[in-house]
Structures are given as C-alpha cells and as structure tokens.
Amino acid sequence: MTKAAVVILAGTESHADTGRLVNGLETAKEFAQTDGDEVELIFDGAGTQWIPELEDEESDYHELYQAVRDDTSVCDFCAGAFGVEDAVDDAGVVTLDDHDGHPSIRSLVDDDYEIITF
Template sequence: MAKAAFIILAAGDTHESMGRVVNAFMGAYEYAEEGGDSAKIIFDGAGTQAAAAFAAKDHKYNDLFEKVRGQVEGACSYCADAYKMTDKIKAVNIPLIDEFKGHPSFKKLIDAGCQVLVF
C-alpha cells in the first residue's frame, strides 16, 4: 500500500498558486479513487489561507475540496495563527495540527512511510 502526504504551502490566491493547490487535491483524489492507498493533505505556511478559502461553499474549486475533505489531516496551528487564519479554519471544521512545536511533524510522516509531496 502506497502512502502519500500532500503538503500545501500555496495560498491559492493567484492563478499559479491556485494551480498548485488544485494539483495537490487531484493527487489526493487519485489515491482515493484507486483505493487501497493512503493519502493525507496538510495545509502549512501560506497554505493555511487556502484551507479556509477552498472550503468556502462559494469557492470555484469547493466541489473538488469536498471530494478530498476526508483526506485532510489538518492545518498547521502555528502558521494558522501567524496568517491570522485560526478562526476561519476552525469555522470550516479543519483540525489544527500541533505535533512539533506548533507545527505538523514531517518526521512522523516519513517514519510512517509516507512519500511527502510539497505544493
């Protein structure tokens, strides 16, 4: 069984960064469609802005976000606070991750055998 962690650093607020977020979602969606494999999505850095934006019902790609919502592990607690996104992320029911000094633990992902892909 393949394991992947899609780390989204892109804010999704420009054409280029929106493309990166959509590509991460499509990668995770492919894992879900194939079955038997494991994929996680983690929003980190400026990607915490994308977490709240794409989860909004009126976002252009909300339908794609909803297809992968079950694979969303969460958003970096430290970065959500730094980008003033904590309340917005909580409002759309995305968990905040605080595994290593306020951040997600990449070591934990790698130790679990995840291939880490950064978008």
C-alpha cells in the same frame, strides 16, 4: 498500498499559487480514490489561507476540496500566523501541532509516507 502526504504550501496571491493548489488537490483525490492507498492532505505555511476559500460553497474549488476534506488537516501554528485560525476552527478542520506547533513531517516519513509538496 501507497501512503502519501500531500502538503499545500502555496498561498493565495497568484495564478501560479492557484495552479499548485489545484494540482495538489487533484493528487490527493487520486490517492483517496485508489483502493488500498492512504493519503494525508496538509495545508501548511501560506497554504493555510486556502481553507476559508475552499470551505465557501461558491468557490471554484469547493467540490474538489470536498472530495478530500476528510483527509485534510492544517498546521496549527501557521493558521494563526496567517490569520485564518478562526476560519479553520469554524470549519472544524483538524489542526496539527506535533512538532513545535507544526505538523511533524518526520513522523510521516517514519510511517513510510511519501511527501509531495505543492
């Protein structure tokens, strides 16, 4: 059994950012589809900006995102800082604020999760 936390930090500004998003989603999907594995997909920092786009059914990446949406959460502080708090709330995506308003990466490490960032 493998436990992985995939953290999307890439924003929405460049082709390279989109590549990092897609690679992160594909990685999370692979873990989600492997029996016995556990995955947490966390959008943090500028990565929180992807939520409104990924929730849009017209997005090129909506279907891929839907494959891992149940394992998805968003940094509470960063959703506000990057102006997507309302979109995250409307989508009903879980927000994390374990450590000063941010997800606790330390807690994930303590729970034996491998941390993979994109």
